[in-house]
Amino acid sequence: MSQVPRNFRLLEELEKGEKGLNGDGNVSYGLESPDDTYLSSWIGTIIGPGNDYPSKPPAVKFTSKINMGCVSGTGAIETKSFPLLKDWNPKTTIETILIELRREMGSSANKKLVQPPEGSNY
């Protein structure tokens, strides 16, 4: 096998991370800045189960800036305004929460809101 240059190796890893193909749904990774041409700064996320989870809902927070009904000024999802967390069922999974959040982003009330520039973070 010939040696794959650093940049192309990292691009492959990035694509895997972007598509969520890393097999284990409990970790995710990507570039810190979307225009980091030399692919130098990465962010990895480990989803660690909280002590009370799943009997209590997890805390959910956006790191990308978003303008949306149930999201506070710090990016945190306000439990009281997000029914899935408010009426928490221990069978609900992280995946369900994310899918529901995505659905909420597309709701008619939220769709109209002007969004902060792409790439801005809390």
Add this chain to the structure above:
Amino acid sequence: MMLSKRIVKETQRLMSEPVPGISASPLNDNLRYFNVAISGPVESPFEGGVFHLELFLTDDYPMAAPKVRFLTKIYHPNIDKLGRICLDILKDKWSPALQIRTVLLSIQALLSAPNPDDPLANDVAEHWKSNEKDAIATARDWTKRYANTQ
């Protein structure tokens, strides 16, 4: 790994008969890895700029397309923030009959003919479709800022 005869031949021809406006030379320590420079085509918003790219021939070449991306920042609807290129011959339209030379020519042609209907950089494509004149001005500005050799 031994370089195939084909890669050796292609490389020699790229060096001895370079395509106008394009240079490509392999790195000393990895002859499958090329430094590429493409001059912005005349009468395009990229005119006057020199754009650097990197190109890599995987072990599957020529059965698989070369991997190639821009290192110089460029404002173009088919090139994303990391320089990745949306071009059919680099994906499903690749054929082993194509060469490094034809790939680079196609990329040069893509600079002359941006295609906002098949975008990779969505925000740029939107800009291009909603206000082409303004998008072209931004592309010119980026060329001056990032691809200027002076």
